[in-house]
Amino acid sequence: MNDIVSELCELPTGVYSLEFLPWHEISAWNGSVPVPINKWYGIGVYKNTLSFAQPTEDTPHGNLTSVSVACLVVNDSQEISDQLDAMGQMRLVLRVAHYDGKRRIVGTREEFVKLSTSTFDPVEIVGAQGYKLNFTGSFTKRPVVIA
Numbered sequence: 001m002n003d004i005v006s007e008l009c010e011l012p013t014g015v016y017s018l019e020f021l022p023w024h025e026i027s028a029w030n031g032s033v034p035v036p037i038n039k040w041y042g043i044g045v046y047k048n049t050l051s052f053a054q055p056t057e058d059t060p061h062g063n064l065t066s067v068s069v070a071c072l073v074v075n076d077s078q079e080i081s082d083q084l085d086a087m088g089q090m091r092l093v094l095r096v097a098h099y100d101g102k103r104r105i106v107g108t109r110e111e112f113v114k115l116s117t118s119t120f121d122p123v124e125i126v127g128a129q130g131y132k133l134n135f136t137g138s139f140t141k142r143p144v145v146i147a
Contacts, residue, residue, distance in 0.1 A: 001025070003042045004073055004080060004133075016050045016096050018043045018071060020135075023091035023112060032144040033105055034093050045071035046122070046130070052096055052104075054142060065139045067106050067113065069094060074122060074130035084131060087115045094135055096143075104143040106135070113137035 001022060019040040026034040049072040056065045073080070092115060093107030106113055113135040120132050 001038075001041055002079075002083065004044065004075070004083065016052055016098060018045065018050060018069065019095040019097075020087075021093045021095070022087070023093065026093070029109055032108065033146060034107070040095055043071065043073065043133070046074045056142065062140065065142050067135075067137050067139060067143060069096060069106065069113070069135040071133050072120060072122070072130060073133060074125065074128050076119075076129040076131075080131070084115070084117050084133070088117065090115070092135065101147070103146050105146060106137065106139075106143045108139070108141070111137060111139045 019042050021034055021036050021040050025037045027037045028035045049070075051068075051070045053068045054065055056063050091112040093105065094113055095103055095105055097103045114137065116134050116136070117131045118134075120130060122128050122130070
């Protein structure tokens with residue numbers, strides 16, 4: 001497993017940064033925060049394309065928060081393609097950081113996000129190709145905010 005880096009990454013990427021941790025690479029949980037066996041893996045996204053939504057709706061079984069984190073990665077290498085295919089079969093936990101230092105953990109011991117991807121051709125970058133990443137999950141509690 002490697003970091004996912006956009007070939008045209010301009011840091012900072014706007015309001016957030018994004019990291020992921022595969023479920024099978026969690027050694028333990030420190031409260032609501034997973035402890036990685038190796039490390040959190042970063043995603044270098046294309047400028048200003050990272051979005052984060054966490055609407056909560058009232059259902060007959062209680063509140064349900066549907067989290068969606070999406071971004072664009074301009075990189076069409078075979079290595080990235082293979083890794084994204086593998087990640088699509090994994091359960092993942094996300095760490096989303098806000099520019100003011102607050103971080104949110106998206107995922108719990110029982111609940112997690114899944115990744116879906118699609119290809120895209122950015123109109124403003126001639127000859128570039130990449131992927132739209134969409135991490136989604138439904139949770140009984142909102143993501144935990146950590147300092």
